[in-house]
Amino acid sequence: xQRLRRLLHxxxxxxxxxxxxxxxxxxxxxxxxxxxxxxxxxxxxxxxLSPTAVAVVERARATGVRVFPLAAGVMExxxxxxxxxxxxxxxxxxDVALSGLAPGVVVVLVDVRDPGNVGGIIRSxxxxxxAGIVVCEGSxxxxxxxxxxxxxxxxxxxPLVLAADPEELRRELSARAVAxxxxxxxxxxDYAAGGLDEPLALFFGNEAAGLPADLTARLDHLVTVPIAxxxxxxxxxxxxxxxxxxxxxxxxxxxxxxxxxxx
Amino acid sequence: xQRLRRLLHxxxxxxxxxxxxxxxxxxxxxxxxxxxxxxxxxxxxxxxLSPTAVAVVERARATGVRVFPLAAGVMExxxxxxxxxxxxxxxxxxDVALSGLAPGVVVVLVDVRDPGNVGGIIRSxxxxxxAGIVVCEGSxxxxxxxxxxxxxxxxxxxPLVLAADPEELRRELSARAVAxxxxxxxxxxDYAAGGLDEPLALFFGNEAAGLPADLTARLDHLVTVPIAxxxxxxxxxxxxxxxxxxxxxxxxxxxxxxxxxxx
Numbered sequence: 001x002q003r004l005r006r007l008l009h010x011x012x013x014x015x016x017x018x019x020x021x022x023x024x025x026x027x028x029x030x031x032x033x034x035x036x037x038x039x040x041x042x043x044x045x046x047x048x049l050s051p052t053a054v055a056v057v058e059r060a061r062a063t064g065v066r067v068f069p070l071a072a073g074v075m076e077x078x079x080x081x082x083x084x085x086x087x088x089x090x091x092x093x094x095d096v097a098l099s100g101l102a103p104g105v106v107v108v109l110v111d112v113r114d115p116g117n118v119g120g121i122i123r124s125x126x127x128x129x130x131a132g133i134v135v136c137e138g139s140x141x142x143x144x145x146x147x148x149x150x151x152x153x154x155x156x157x158x159p160l161v162l163a164a165d166p167e168e169l170r171r172e173l174s175a176r177a178v179a180x181x182x183x184x185x186x187x188x189x190d191y192a193a194g195g196l197d198e199p200l201a202l203f204f205g206n207e208a209a210g211l212p213a214d215l216t217a218r219l220d221h222l223v224t225v226p227i228a229x230x231x232x233x234x235x236x237x238x239x240x241x242x243x244x245x246x247x248x249x250x251x252x253x254x255x256x257x258x259x260x261x262x263x
Numbered sequence: 264x265q266r267l268r269r270l271l272h273x274x275x276x277x278x279x280x281x282x283x284x285x286x287x288x289x290x291x292x293x294x295x296x297x298x299x300x301x302x303x304x305x306x307x308x309x310x311x312l313s314p315t316a317v318a319v320v321e322r323a324r325a326t327g328v329r330v331f332p333l334a335a336g337v338m339e340x341x342x343x344x345x346x347x348x349x350x351x352x353x354x355x356x357x358d359v360a361l362s363g364l365a366p367g368v369v370v371v372l373v374d375v376r377d378p379g380n381v382g383g384i385i386r387s388x389x390x391x392x393x394a395g396i397v398v399c400e401g402s403x404x405x406x407x408x409x410x411x412x413x414x415x416x417x418x419x420x421x422p423l424v425l426a427a428d429p430e431e432l433r434r435e436l437s438a439r440a441v442a443x444x445x446x447x448x449x450x451x452x453d454y455a456a457g458g459l460d461e462p463l464a465l466f467f468g469n470e471a472a473g474l475p476a477d478l479t480a481r482l483d484h485l486v487t488v489p490i491a492x493x494x495x496x497x498x499x500x501x502x503x504x505x506x507x508x509x510x511x512x513x514x515x516x517x518x519x520x521x522x523x524x525x526x
Contacts, residue, residue: 030495126494127488127496127497152496152498153493153494154493154494156493158493192516226511228511230389230416230421231390231415231420232416233390233415235383238383238386238387238390238500242505246508252455252489253455
């Protein structure tokens with residue numbers, strides 16, 4: 001229980017142990033579906049478990065996951081969620097190296113801070129068929145419990161890379177012939193104007209400040225989602241969703257260049 | 264102060280008075296920019312106001328808005344926001360009738376409950392150049408303080424219609440030759456396949472249950488945002504954003520049919 005609490009509330013504990021907590025029946029069920037490395041499952045022995053929750057516990061047991069009951073009230077004290085969940089699981093990290101991503105569209109988060117935005121972008125990028133997501137240091141931790149919830153299971157599907165420095169990452173992507181594209185609020189070309197050929201990496205910046213100027217100066221392309229009406233700006237998660245789905249649309253309609261990834 | 268509290272926390276108080284509270288410098292500033300009917304502005308006399316906040320108070324005064332200081336601590340007790348804001352304003356409703364909307368794309372919310380989703384859709388629809396939004400009874404109140412925050416000022420730009428019954432609304436739209444289009448998680452045509460000619464109304468349903476079956480059966484078209492990867496679904500606000508921006512993209516690229524609205 002001490003460990004659960006630390007893994008939920010302390011980023012350094014998660015990254016030290018390379019493990020995090022997923023809360024709730026739906027998210028744990030998604031982890032089981034995806035074959036995520038579940039270390040242990042905990043359920044609230046004081047709660048009246050739903051049939052779905054019971055089924056998840058049974059499936060976990062059947063796949064050899066250690067299952068522990070928690071005394072009534074313990075889950076509420078430990079949990080991050082406002083609505084305490086009947087079960088949670090400790091799951092090992094399964095991030096990959098950049099070289100482990102398939103060719104296609106890679107989303108890169110530079111200083112995206114809000115856990116809900118990070119989780120929402122993971123969900124949208126997965127739904128739009130992105131090849132993976134790179135979370136740079138300075139961004140919200142992808143294993144933050146709020147992010148895990150907001151990702152709605154996509155954290156277990158979308159290959160994740162943890163990167164240190166965005167400039168180092170940019171160089172590595174360029175060396176792999178992946179085009180680097182920054183999303184900027186103003187001054188980029190219309191994201192829908194075409195010309196974004198895969199493989200490419202889409203960089204998104206901080207909610208308030210955007211991408212750092214020294215980074216945008218070095219990226220291959222800058223794109224902007226044109227804003228109509230009186231709206232001041234688009235939330236970063238919304239902008240990422242719009243661009244990822246535009247790339248998915250082009251892929252479906254066959255207008256995108258054929259995929260290829262060198263070396 | 265009693266009234267502020269009621270307007271923040273009680274939907275029936277807001278709709279009885281046809282007034283709501285906007286919290287925070289940015290949102291109140293957006294209300295001033297848009298010429299929203301501000302009845303009164305309150306600021307925290309105990310707070311060290313930022314220069315931006317002071318400027319907003321001065322602008323409000325200059326336009327004849329009544330300005331009241333609140334004793335230290337009052338704003339914290341009244342406020343809805345977790346981070347108490349230095350100022351807030353009571354603003355009159357300015358919803359319009361359906362006939363008051365310009366032709367184009369109208370977004371219709373049927374049973375979209377989460378205040379953050381309602382506000383996020385208002386923001387995205389505005390940014391994508393929609394003609395307006397219709398919020399049906401049963402959806403989250405567009406004047407809920409969380410929704411006002413999430414709309415990031417777009418509530419003051421995007422024409423808003425409050426509607427009672429979605430089926431009645433559908434009939435009224437059809438009578439005006441506006442195509443009715445439902446967004447469904449599965450089984451609709453690809454939203455990007457074309458053929459959605461303006462004027463049209465996009466209906467979005469409940470976060471869990473989607474649109475009611477008797478309504479979808481009567482709509483002119485059903486569209487789906489295809490989901491790639493292992494993602495289970497797209498959040499309703501993300502789906503609305505994707506579809507609204509696809510329509511905006513087509514409008515920019517000139518591939519949409521010329522706008523016309525009868526009668």
